Amino acid sequence: MTYSLNGSAPLTALGVIRAEGADAAKFLHGQLTQDFALLGQDQARLAAFCNAKGRMQASFIGFKRSPTEILLICHRDLLAPTLKRLSMFVMRAQAKLSDATADFALYGQVGEAAGTPQPAWSIATAGDATTISLYPADGQARALRVAPVALPAPAGPALSEELWLWSEVRSGIATVSQPIFEALVPQMLNYESVGGVNFKKGCYPGQEIVARSQFRGTLKRRAAIVHADAALMAGQEVFHSGDAEQPCGVVVQAAAAPEGGWDAIVSLQIAAMQDGTLTVGSAAGHALTLLPLPYELLADI
Structure with missing residues (x-):
């Protein structure tokens, strides 16, 4: 079979949790395995949410859309229970968590569609669209594009979600499900x-x-x-x-x-x-x- 690892694929297996408020970064910093307190708007974070025994309950790619808004991309089959667990710890923090999956379109991009290769977890923005550089697969650049649903789909060739999922495996970076x-x-x-x-x-x-x-x-x-x-x-x-x-x-x-x-x-x-x-x-x-x-x-x- 012939195939091309170049194009953009809509990602149906992932969802989006939005954390917003003055304490959003501080709150997530205290819950996840990565540093969100010092997170700028030019970098994303790979992070895990663990139980008290250190076992992963979910994993995220997280980034700031503004100083008071952070998006967490996770597997959709764990979104609802993860949102519920995280919300239990908000308490007096000025942070509100919500399911924002319906507000954003997620695309996986490989090859030329991913743009010029950049270090993993670096961010490029174009208007309201955010593109996060990921680890490559088989030498091909890869990226995650997150944009409001009202924006047009990425230009260029379409990629099947099946090929994107294969590139995820080949990158060696797993998403907890x-x-x-x-x-x-x-x-x-x-x-x-x-x-x-x-x-x-x-x-x-x-x-x-x-x-x-x-x-x-x-x-x-x-x-x-x-x-x-x-x-x-x-x-x-x-x-x-x-x-x-x-x-x-x-x-x-x-x-x-x-x-x-x-x-x-x-x-x-x-x-x-x-x-x-x-x-x-x-x-x-x-x-x-x-x-x-x-x-x-x-x-x-």
């Missing part, structure tokens, strides 16, 4: 290596666990990219040939590969990446092939 709710700490998705965790900021739910995983050598899982000949889906367990009974990992995000089979981001025990064979679903399931990770893991923070 319902099947992996509260299953992983951020480092199990390599978030500390791709700008998703700030270890110098103040407290947030689960901060002690996240910091302990980083600095006490207790982290035993990492994110990897795999390929299979059969369909994959988030939440499937992964097994290693050395132990047919206990899973060694979980599929986090998967997409059909345009040249056949499926690719996926999986969170695996580090030991399971060294040797032996990997299968999905059971020890007798379809084989998984480890693919190169497209970015370097940080050796030190």
Whole structure:
């Protein structure tokens, strides 16, 4: 099959939470794994919302539209419960949270459609439209465009959402969805290596666990990219040939590969990446092939 990783795709699986008010940045700073207190309007943030045990309940790409308005882009299947949980902590803060999905059109852009490659999480604005540079996939620039629904769709070629979702997997940056709710700490998705965790900021739910995983050598899982000949889906367990009974990992995000089979981001025990064979679903399931990770893991923070 022929395909082109160039164009813009409407993103139906993502939603938007709006935080507005004088304390919006301060409030989010105290809840998420990244620094929102010092966030300017030229940068976005990758961030996680964790429970008290450091397990991820949601992940976001967040940015400021104005000094008092922040948008959080997250998986739509977790938006409503996440909005409810975050709202419980607002208390006396001058911040209002709402579901703003209906107000904005989200597009994933790849290749020439993404514009001139920029460092990940940098922002370009054109009127009311915001374009956030993302990590590339297979050498192709990628971006997330967020604009009011009244604005025209991006000019240029259309890209299927399926190809966009595949580029998401190939970028190695996972978005937390319902099947992996509260299953992983951020480092199990390599978030500390791709700008998703700030270890110098103040407290947030689960901060002690996240910091302990980083600095006490207790982290035993990492994110990897795999390929299979059969369909994959988030939440499937992964097994290693050395132990047919206990899973060694979980599929986090998967997409059909345009040249056949499926690719996926999986969170695996580090030991399971060294040797032996990997299968999905059971020890007798379809084989998984480890693919190169497209970015370097940080050796030190």
